[in-house]
Amino acid sequence: MNILFFLTPKEDVTYIHDSYTLGQTLEKMEEHKFSCIPIINDRGKYVGTLTEGDMLWGLRNRSSLNMKAAEEVPITSFKRRADYAPIRVDSDMEDLMEKAMRQNFVPVVDDQKNFIGIVTRRDIMQYICSSCGKEPKEK
Numbered sequence: 001m002n003i004l005f006f007l008t009p010k011e012d013v014t015y016i017h018d019s020y021t022l023g024q025t026l027e028k029m030e031e032h033k034f035s036c037i038p039i040i041n042d043r044g045k046y047v048g049t050l051t052e053g054d055m056l057w058g059l060r061n062r063s064s065l066n067m068k069a070a071e072e073v074p075i076t077s078f079k080r081r082a083d084y085a086p087i088r089v090d091s092d093m094e095d096l097m098e099k100a101m102r103q104n105f106v107p108v109v110d111d112q113k114n115f116i117g118i119v120t121r122r123d124i125m126q127y128i129c130s131s132c133g134k135e136p137k138e139k
Contacts, residue, residue, distance in 0.1 A: 003096050004089065006119040006127065007108055013118050015040055016075065018047050022058075023070040025050065038084070038107050038118065039075070046107050046115040048083035050075065057081070089116060100124055 015038040016025050029037055029052070039047040058078035086107035087095050096119060099106045105118040 001093055003087070003091060003093065003108065003119060006096070006123050007089075007117045008120065008123070009117040010044075010115055013038065015115070016050065017042060018076050020075045021071050022055065022073040022075055022078075023067060025055070025075050026070065036084070036104065038105075038115065040115045044114045046086050046109050046113060048080050049107070050078065050080060054078050054080050086113075086115075097124070 014028065014032050014034065016028055018039050018041045020028075025037070029035075036049050036051040038049055041047050055078055062073070084103045084105065084107055085099055086109045087099055089108055089110050096106060100119065100121045103121070105120045107115060108117050108119060110116050
């Protein structure tokens with residue numbers, strides 16, 4: 001099986017650019033109710049993943065921050081604890097499964113390291129359930 005079967009393409013993925021400010025990032029994460037989000041640069045390359053924890057630890061060092069000031073803080077000023085490791089589009093299912101066991105989503109890049117989308121752990125689990133003849137229960 002090819003990992004493209006599970007791919008959510010870039011145009012359907014919510015991500016931030018590395019030029020975003022803290023304010024822009026908070027708005028996007030709040031709007032979509034995300035606890036982590038992929039970061040890409042202006043050339044479309046995958047940069048890493050930013051988590052709520054990364055932002056909280058970064059805010060700890062900025063004692064006088066308010067929402068107006070947040071519009072001036074570049075998101076790249078936050079140290080990222082652990083990026084979600086991407087896989088290449090031509091990776092095998094074993095690589096995908098290994099990453100998906102440790103990450104909520106797996107960023108997918110092409111051979112030029114351009115971000116092309118993500119594979120979510122949920123999509124993999126839904127496929128496994130449906131191939132076993134069971135439909136996953138929705139919350």
